[in-house]
Amino acid sequence: MLYLVGLGLADETDITVKGLEIVKKAERVYLEAYTSILLVDTTKLETFYGRPIIVADREMVESDSDAILHEAHVKDIAFLVVGDPFGATTHTDLILRARELSIPVETVPNASILSAIGTTGLQLYNFGQTVSMVFFLDNWKPSSFYDRIKENASIGLHTLVLLDIKVKEQSLENMARGRKIYEPPRYMTVAQCAAQMLETEETRQEGVYHEDSLAVGVARVGARDQRIVVGTLKELTEVDVGKPLHSLVLLGRRTHDLERDYIRVFAVDEKTFDQSYEKYYGKTY
């Protein structure tokens, strides 16, 4: 049996009791470690589970999935995924391969940023499609996120923006030379995301949002030191919410007054918050 086990968002105790039982008795335990991270080290997980963990990078999962599935007909394999196994990144390829090999698959759900973002007090019913923001390069600034936000904004919905992480990436030079030397990990911040959003609006000029549009920045959702900060996009380009992982929500104009009441205490500046709110939000036309 292949078990896809969600680990939740913050630390080793966010695994479910069901998930932990599976990990403890599995023959091999893999940790998918390239699309998201927990806020604790792998060694801490190993100690907590009482099991060794095989860290599975993108190369292994995408090119060598048969190694992961080896003997899964007769043995239990646990494949651990930060968040929910079907959350922001799904592993449908791995499951489709298991199906081809007639290996049964079971999933253990857990918290995903896509639902845990509700901790901001914003109603999940009011969210449109989720988008991703990648690190811009000088010559590569993809703006497809802008089109998606435009669609959400056109019907007044919030947009959750998931921020890029770069783990075990090679520089172009090292890749070209076939050197397996990896860059230090990088995690996009709320401030970087807000800045890239404004840069894109500046370029596209379609008025999807503005410097004084309101957004909610979050860090370390689900952890004890979780942070929520609310401000205009301009203000958010200046905030520092600390260690990763960060996400951002751009408010839709249909924001409900109850949502406003809930998030206002997190405002960088209540005065600019009230001004922007009055200008753009709480409207359902």
Next chain:
Amino acid sequence: MLYLVGLGLADETDITVKGLEIVKKAERVYLEAYTSILLVDTTKLETFYGRPIIVADREMVESDSDAILHEAHVKDIAFLVVGDPFGATTHTDLILRARELSIPVETVPNASILSAIGTTGLQLYNFGQTVSMVFFLDNWKPSSFYDRIKENASIGLHTLVLLDIKVKEQSLENMARGRKIYEPPRYMTVAQCAAQMLETEETRQEGVYHEDSLAVGVARVGARDQRIVVGTLKELTEVDVGKPLHSLVLLGRRTHDLERDYIRVFAVDEKTFDQSYEKYYGKTY
């Protein structure tokens, strides 16, 4: 401290290790039992937690929240919520009241149907806003869900439809006479939802979806006997996916071929599936 603890979706072992530790040491343990249900009895939870549970109905949570918060300044109170505490139903009122009373609040996230629906193989990135479907009455058939689906459909997105549950409801007569006699619980089925959707299309005639539009019905997501069934809305009016809880996803036209490949094995009839798919989906115009 007030702890809002998510229980996940299926049984007593879906609580996280962190959540379980909190429940075991809390002074009082409440279970919110009117917006969703686990698939096991409260007594099973009590045995597993080794703690008595106070079942909190809507009346208690909405009208008597101070009883729940009693002494929460100095004692730990656990308020258990099926799914994620900020999932389909949020308890912002309770938290706002705690804030007024200067009671600290901590949340333990867990799986929510809003992210666990990814188990269908449909990409969460491709979902628009979530809608709710209530039981129609002869003289009350609210169709606001139809407007929301129309918005999602206009940009090609999937729609998750959450289905009504009626727990501890009084008949109009018993309510009028002040008799605290409650009707047996009722849970909407995938078939009832599909039928109400078609009835609404029949009335509204805006072509938002059709009898041969494709949808995915799910039952008991996260449980060992989870069911997924895919068919046209017409076909789904005839399916029986067994015990509650059920949900439904209406496919958006932007369905990706990888999503198609994943869900096709769940089709009631692969022939009608292929016909409808060819007709409406996989299109990104």
